Amino acid sequence: MKVSALDVRRASGRIAALGLVCLPLLGGASTPADTSAAVAQVLPMASDLLEIKFAEGQEIRLRDGRPVDLRGRALTGAATSRVFELVARGEWFRSHDVSEEKLEAMRAQGRLAAGEELPDLNLYFRLRLPRGLDAESIAEQLRTLPEVEAVYHVPTPAPAPVAPDYYTPSSGSYQRYQDAAPGGIDSRYAATLPGGQGTNVRICDVEYSFNSSHVDLAGVTVVGTTPADPFSNTNHGTAVMGVYGGAANGQGVTGIAPGAQKYFAAAQTTAGFNVGAAITSCAANISAGDIILIEQQTWGPQSTGSSDCYGCVPVEWYKPYYDAIKTAVAANKIVVETAGNGSQNLDDAVYSTGNSGHYPFLAQNDSGAILVGAGLSSGWGTTARYAHTYSNHGSTLDLQGWGDSIVTSGYGDLFSADGVNGWYTGSFGGTSGAGPIVTGAAASLQGRHKALLGYSLTPAQLKAVLRNTGTPYGGTKNIGPLPNLRAAFNSLSAPGACTAGGVSIAGGCWYLGGFDQSCQDVCASRGGYSSLTASYVGAPSQGGSVSNCQQVLTALGYPGAVTAVTRSDSLALGCHRWSTGALYWQTSPVFDPASKSYGSAAQLACACMN
Template sequence: MAAQQSALQLQPELIVVTHGADTPLSPSALDESLSAEARLTGLLPAGGRLARIFGPVNRLHGRVAGTPHESVAAQYLRYFAVRGITEGLADIAARLREDDAVDGAYLKPPAEPPIAPGGTAYSVAADAPPVTPNFEARQGYLDAAPQGIDARWAWTVPGGGGQGVRVIDVEGAWRFTHEDLLANQGGVIGGDPSPDRGWRDHGTAVAGEISGDVNAFGITGIAPDAFLRAVSIFGPGSAAAIRAAADALAAGDVILLELHRPGPRFNYAGRADQAGYIAIEWWPDDLAAIRYAVGRGVIVVEAGGNGAEDLDAALYDTRPVGFPTSWRNPFRGGAADSGAIIVGAGAPPSGFHGRDYGPGRSRLDFSNFGSRVDAQAWGREVTTTGYGDLQGGSDEDLWYTDVFSGTSSASPIITGTVASYQGISTAAGQRRTPAEVRARLRATGSPQTSAPGRPASQRIGNLPDLKAMAAPH
């Protein structure tokens, strides 16, 4: 697994945040930003350049007009990523921090897909049969509460398949030619998908959970009528990918962030155990991008990470060297709250697929937890597209898995739930806001249970129950 993970890594990202006020866009704010950009570009080694995370200045006004962030839109002029340089990034960050125009300059460790440590098989099963069997009975997460989210009930209700809802998955790569991903799929609309099989299988598995096709074979997605597309973090980086996804959606649509990275406890990538990995909103540019999306009315679902971390720990209140002075720990909520739905990983029913990870809906040992974690879903034993351990062979378009795992497998279940709930709400003439959806997830669902050494006080939230979630309220 460690060798596989090393192949999945991005390069670290060097992020620069300039000084500036959270005010409306104005000629003076623009002039100040352009001056800082030119000055800082001159400090970079040959070949280096600054890329604006929130896109070209001449388009920013149109993106924020009419949103709650219009009055503070000048903040988005402050965020840059350094491109064209891969060596000596820490020294460059230190040099940039000495300039009066710079409020922060920091290195982000590479983002990785939040698969549970050792949790997903990479051994491909024997050749596929002439006709793919129907695996839907193995998708226990579709079943009625308290075992599953009751997607089967939602499919009987107008809009319950996610009609009228668009979803964008932000991660690394996908295989949209898969036999069970041919309807309601819009493909990759941003970034450069990784050629790495690990990223490709991961994205394919995620897509299957959310919107696998309705047919007589393979699996069925939770919200098969939702329109799914993808943006890769390769090329733009994670924050710019989130911004691009938000710009491609409308209020009430959904972004899924299938990423985590090593936090301050173990600030280096490639750990086979993923200890200390946390949700990406802790980094200032990713936090700003998530808030940008939520400010546009887009619902953001975010993997909570597999680091076995208590996100309420005081450690996360300490501002790291290089973070801007305005940064506050988003895991505390309040004024720093990202507005995203953070997802933890819970156990499937005991004995499902013949394995036992503890009482159903108890926190899996790798899952992060804390007061900001909003909801949980299955973090083990998820049947979906990709990987090839359930059905393999020479053609990847026929591959399926029985063991997709981590906050990787949990977050698409929540995303599918949100798309289904939004579809039902839209059909009833009530398009829901990000705050309304998050509150509904917290107020309903099957409660978290305790396991030895993992009490329910280590919060990962409830497993959604679509029937209860969609009840009149």
């Protein structure tokens, strides 16, 4: 039997209000002011697994099953040899599944975009200890080595906390989080405009698992290592995907952004539990402007290890995962991160002490992710958009979504007559439910922006638009505004006319510079350089393509065939005309708009602010 979102029946006896999936706290180096080692004693963690970050500036890579310094200068001392001999029967492996080359490219690209140095994720390794060795003892010995920057106890998966089903509206549309503001995010309106259903946007969900056979979740691409769900329950991921990506197929639910392409990366795989690896697997398989949703949380310093995850915090509290998030954001990927169900004020002083000096919730250490809290649904009347008691809150939170009464796929308490592949729930919630609502809004806004202007918003730009146009939160606990897509769309504007010699393409004004002239110089008298140069005609990892380059050069009066090359004298010039008249698209993974040509031979195609 087929079922629509407006013609579903409530079944009894099944509780489906699962909140955010929970993962434990990091270990790390201890100092007199560092409480992480004491906390680690009462929290679950892998007893035979350590994560080691070698110091920046080294070229240490995994070769023949063990870390090796490719420059031949490190890992040769007597102390290092003694520790390595102790763990000789253990197993070393890289922390990230993405190839060394792709991680290096992401880092180089992000460094240019962020304007700051980023950690070398190739320097993260995991060590599976031989049986009988004490993890903390080996960790302390590793920390004494000059080549080692930090050693962490690796978190283990924790049970999923349950968010209560506080209230389910009994009239009107079941998916009321898609209604007009102030009650919902107005995604029904967004769906009526080109791009508003997330067209030409990819969403990669970091989860444990999902039901790939559900009728509303066709066509999900799995990236990274093979999933290994520690809880053997696909409902959580199925519900999350249904909120943002349920198919518009005339039955069940329709997601906020059904036009977006759905990707999935497992937080736990056959290689072990590793949220950082899932993040980089997502980043390596999507394009600039696409979205990564992190449906995880970790134990914090206030945690007791309880199954309801009291004290849990966003995963970026664990430094290796923070580094992966920051790298993905710097590579122009939108990261949506659930804030957690820990009932915590993230502005509390406990989050700026200990933790080996890593304080991600301070403004100056912002990872660039969109942190999402859980607000009361419209059914709560005058207290709608107040923070749920379980939701983390504080100045670091950016946006909120509904934390209760969410109708989506999975669980079967709302409808189950068609079997597990047609299950639906009316009581999904927690920050788990809030995260995909914001993700759907982000995909809708990005799709609309691309349809209207031809290029993607950056992570900072997209966050600013949703924050500045959202419906304000209620009460005294900051969880950010609820997205308002109508207001967000209305804030977008088409580009103005270009000055003489320029052509309007993809929302920017393009000009061809003189030989050996940087884009900054080309745009100096035209309002300044636009980052659209990198995101439209730059390297593939930044969203550029040879067809885009062809379009720009043709419009500028050079209609010949464009050749995609990586020159031996590569300075990552992107789209340009060579002095011989040849037209090139530089495929180097890094695009530096400030580069000048080798031998004064190239004219760059540049986008200017005008």
